[in-house]
Amino acid sequence: MQKKIFLNEDEIPRQWYNIAADLPGTINPPLGPDGKPISPEMLAPVFPMNLIEQEVSTERWIDIPDGILDMLCRWRPSPLHRAIYLEKALKTPAKIFYKDESVSPAGSHKPNTAVAQAWYNKEFGIKRLTTETGAGQWGSALSYACALLGLECKVFMVKVSFEQKPFRKVLMQTWGGNCVASPSNETIVGREILKQTPDTPGSLGIAISEAIEQAVGDESGQTRYALGSVLNHVMLHQTIIGLEAKKQLAKAGIKKVDTVIGCAGGGSNFAGLAFPFTHDKINGADIEIIPVEPASCPTLTATPFSYDHGDVAQMTPMLPMHSLGHKYIPAPIHAGGLRYHGMAPLVSHAVEAGLMTPMAIQQLECYEAAMTFARTEGLLVAPETSHAIAATIRKALEAKETGEEKTIIFNLSGHGLMDLNGYAKYMAGDLHNISMSEKEIEESRKISMGGNPVPKI
């Protein structure tokens, strides 16, 4: 039986899919400090205008420039696999497929948007990009993209990760990226925080503040900031995943997909696979679409849709999203990419519209699923991806109960070869489940929102 379905380079999709064109209801704009919608011009010091135009676009299909296609074709189209060994182990009648985004040089889906963002910035005359990174996946991807295009890349990496994961920094450096621990002495906000709390482990919120400060503060106007998830244009660039997957499923003779699954932190790998299928659902197809989040950071499953900041320091506009509150520091689970208080506005909107059914899963079930996957399919996945596999196994076992030959597809967002510490702890029995109680969720949101009721849209 055929286990891998490839597309040729000339079969790569030549347009991205913009779900903003199809979502029911009005797309809520980001709001400024005055509570009024942000205009594109207000974002101009932070992002190049061509990306801002994409951010607010409601065109359904957006052409992928040849220069970006050329870079994507270094590793794309990515393979679609039929997980026949996992199916056998589960004794399920379900057909399980996975889209393997771990084949990119940086090892995850992140380069899909990194090369696009770098290309648009270069087109706009920008010479240097700044960004933040937590566990290091996004910093690696942007360093890689900048190496291909000859741009400078500055990465502020959360200090605790910078120290715990030295090899992520080396990977960025190999691609020419300049990675520093955040908070750093290179920014006003960094110096201020170091003065007050010299021993701080740092946070994504601080790192975002430093990266934005350096971009906005470059008087030559040649520096901009790049974000690896959450924003509309990031979701857009990732849709190539789902668009390829649909072509590949058709090649494999699959007429109907029943379930689409992805892990969701900021939302971009999930949206990348799911939005093209959501398009079909909006047009009447019967598809279950499941974003999977950790029980320790249950953004979609436990919070209302409301306006909140993207960062701790409130430097970003207010975004319409499911959020645990911008001050919330998620528990230190190994799936660093899922430790985010908010969720992409477009994903949040789709969930609110009833198009998706989010699921939260505990980390022990996720690691167990990843172990099963490694010993059947062979690939060692990132801790983030293990959440998608755990949900897939749940759905495959449901199909076994009912005897239905369902077709399930999930996104294998990244490999775990640089995250083996988590596997080691799991096998040693040193990990435990972590979940938030309803009371903790309420408290977290109260603190973030200053005790005020959450603004309803």
Added chain:
Amino acid sequence: MQKKIFLNEDEIPRQWYNIAADLPGTINPPLGPDGKPISPEMLAPVFPMNLIEQEVSTERWIDIPDGILDMLCRWRPSPLHRAIYLEKALKTPAKIFYKDESVSPAGSHKPNTAVAQAWYNKEFGIKRLTTETGAGQWGSALSYACALLGLECKVFMVKVSFEQKPFRKVLMQTWGGNCVASPSNETIVGREILKQTPDTPGSLGIAISEAIEQAVGDESGQTRYALGSVLNHVMLHQTIIGLEAKKQLAKAGIKKVDTVIGCAGGGSNFAGLAFPFTHDKINGADIEIIPVEPASCPTLTATPFSYDHGDVAQMTPMLPMHSLGHKYIPAPIHAGGLRYHGMAPLVSHAVEAGLMTPMAIQQLECYEAAMTFARTEGLLVAPETSHAIAATIRKALEAKETGEEKTIIFNLSGHGLMDLNGYAKYMAGDLHNISMSEKEIEESRKISMGGNPVPKI
């Protein structure tokens, strides 16, 4: 321009190529302690008879069993890439291709033979395999293969690597492999060495001795030993690399290959790519075939073809090979897979027959080449593979001098995502070149051979 050339699963080669059928002159047999040829029966406690038959076979083409093809198709056929960005950076008229063996779940070419060896052992009724591993690539590959087939796997990992590279052990454990530091308390030889030198860092020679002792000592007869390089059947299994590459080059419209390059430690990834092209050379094709070794371990470029042991403790038969002497401990360069005193008998024979032109390169040139590759082609390669890239760049620059549009292909034997420490040291300026003088080579061989003249074949 097309950058990746794929084959479909149904285009995978269905036979391995056995160069023993075509090499000029007589294939020299391994010799026992009495100086007489080893019989297949004498190897039976160590290897299953079906693999011993392959080891001594002189059939040109050997069918790949369906059960092995099925496992290989989990990641094979592997992609062939055209390195157009490296070509541009070098401004060379040469066409550069690379066969990407890093796409296997274990990240290198090693699983090609691991799944074959595990399958033949299982066919023969074996339940458990033992092996040694240095840096950990082979131990990972065999653990993976055993996971797929439900065999037990025991890996003796050189103690210094066991401690320095804990994540390789975790990778093996994730696949169910049982990895212990060598010397261990589990064998007679291990206990003896620990009693004499409790602080020994271990060596590949000791680890081999422990693995063989456990295999031979299992009275149930259900345990055998597996080796990841050097032996004829290992070279055979790896020829799928070159056989696929030839089909892919034909698909890309390439009529003539001028240069074939691979790094060579024990010789298996090099032989895998090179032997099918050597077959053409034996039949009159004009091809330059280059095994590349580190200047610190110049087996092929500096030593005569002679009989020597495969391990320090002289537990293996004497093999006809280029060797620095079985007591030689190579310098601790980062390319751990190239730190071996000998070279596969079939590769040694081919070099002796004038079919190949070996090259030795210093580690700084290799790391520089790997950095150039990472910033042009994007992939971060293993330190071993960097030797093949350094040689490729030399040949591409020669072509630039002469203006010849040569076609060069090299084997990208593995990725470097678990070897970033070497890159970090290189970028920090902490690495230096290491080479052996003629006198050191002579001394090393004298010590190994007990001061006797090297036996000529």
